[in-house]
Amino acid sequence: MADFNVLPDGVSAEQFGNAIEEYAAIVGDENVFVSADNLASYNKIMIPADNADHAPSGALAPASVEEVQAIIGVCDKYTIPVWPVSTGKNFGYGSAAAATRGQVILDLRRMNKIIEVDAELGTALVEPGVTYQQLKDYLEENNIPLWLSPPAPSSLVSPLGNAVDRGVGYTPYGDNFFFSCGMEVVLANGEVLRTGMGSMPNSTSWQVFKWGYGPSLDGIFTQSNYGVVTKLGMWLMPQPPAFKAFVIRYPDDADIEKAIETIRPLRIAQIIPNAVVIAHALWEGGAEVVRSDYYQGEGSISDEAVERMKSDLGMGAWNIYAGLYGTPEQIALNWDIVRNTFAGTGAIIQDENDLAGNPTFDYRAKLMRGEMTLKEFGLYNWRGGGGSAWFAPVAQARGSEGLAQMELAKEILGKYGFDYVAEYIVGWREGHHIIDLLFDKTNAEETERANQCFDELLREFSERGWGSYRTNIAFMDKVANTFGPVKRDVDQKIKRALDPKGIIAPGKSGIYI
């Protein structure tokens, strides 16, 4: 009998060995992973948590929906939990690791078919293993003038995975789940559900009409564990005739209030149609330079050091990146509106004429036109040590809320000796405040301190009504608690109805049977 490192809870080594043989009969020996070496990459996490608490029992790599169905059947037989991942690049949220120890990772990277792209309707149907880069290459090779809207890790990640986890990109189609249309889901009983119009045989409108008939189900398969999403329809943005990127810089931290108040009406009116980023200097500079070049003292970086960095790099305390899309005439008109709106607010407005060749501006401009760039990974050089946890509270797109969130975050991060490395993404009427809690994961004391800091951020923000829109695998239960007992109870009832043995991703978003 094989010597397994971690067994699923309540499953004997003999039972697990039998299950592994059955999995191998489905996907082939070469796509079943149980050795410590083969599983190591599934347990490599950057968040401030003990990797052992998230260690997998195994990993499986199916290549088709039928193989996923068969795997789920074996999981049901032995009550083995499986944790689906698309490409496993959810870095600051837990990478490819599961919320609890002893799950089998259902690695869907081999399911990487672009099933259909309709150039006229601007739709695509993809499998979980398709990456943004793969889809972009396909569009370019076939001369299809449609844009994608990747998140910052861009080329590495899966459009399906990002949409199902409700991630965002930076074009006018930035809310990736909002711009999805139709899912295929393998349920815990092995059945395959197609949402929206997809349930109807011979439907031609699966990727164009979201709602189908009766209750709309797509949302319950996002950030959840009610099924394994094996296909996703996407709406893709037609390439506009013209595009203009610009940045608006404010000098002081307290200017976040002015920044949000000024941008909101333009965003809601769709003068600025894309997901606007308001990046703090430490997010901007952190991807360019290293902390120790500016500060080597104790605790959070000093204000004086931040000012020096801002001066060296020509950055504001807050840097608003936005884009205009349309015909040249539309852009010229809207550009006048934007400049007039910000005139007299103390902002500096710059565009490509001022910033030609500026790597940070180029990077942001690329993201806003749906291109791939990995520049933001430079943030991991800022402090060093490979630790990262994304804290992501949401608030109204209102200056007073932005200012209060910033002040609270700086106070808590300062108490634990960490830096305020943050940005706001103004989706439409809300602001996603993304704080990258960067720490040295090779240092046990610092890792524990980062864990406590994250816990306090979550607690204090929740008490003020600022809930997290997404969180890492170590904090899913705690975030679920912040949304109250009724929500947790309903989540659990749905789970019990659809997956009575709890075999699909127990612990995802704090949901168990």
Place this chain on the structure above:
Amino acid sequence: MSMDFSRRQSLKLAAGAGLLAVMPLSSATALVPEHVYVVTREGSAGADFEQYTKESLEISSIRIERNNYDSILTIANLPKGSLLLGLVSEAEKVLIDAAVYDRRGFVHMTARKDASISGARIGELADLTAQAASARSQGMAFEKAHDPEITKASLISFYAYL
């Protein structure tokens, strides 16, 4: 098990030359690299690491521009069985991890050092890394070397079999 290879010997082993003469045929044989690649960035300690490695090994280079990491993804196209080495920044390491993970490999860190590391120490790291890769190909463990106090941004030496 500890190992004590000379520099030249260890590098030859890492490259596969002579390996079959000193090790029994086993599954490790499949890991003998036909190609060795070094990830490097001009003007960095990683470029010195590349030079040291080049003294003893025939290598190809994967060049990264400063703060432009997209070229790391060429790892996806390297031949199966290749050996990848380097001395890289934290950000580069995160992306190399991701790219190697996509090849179902695993990045083995051999040391984490302060960015102010001297040239001579970089040579030692190149040796250490090649020795560790060679030990790995024979199924043996190799202890990592960490600076106890890192005051500046750190550099990471690593190897990975693809």
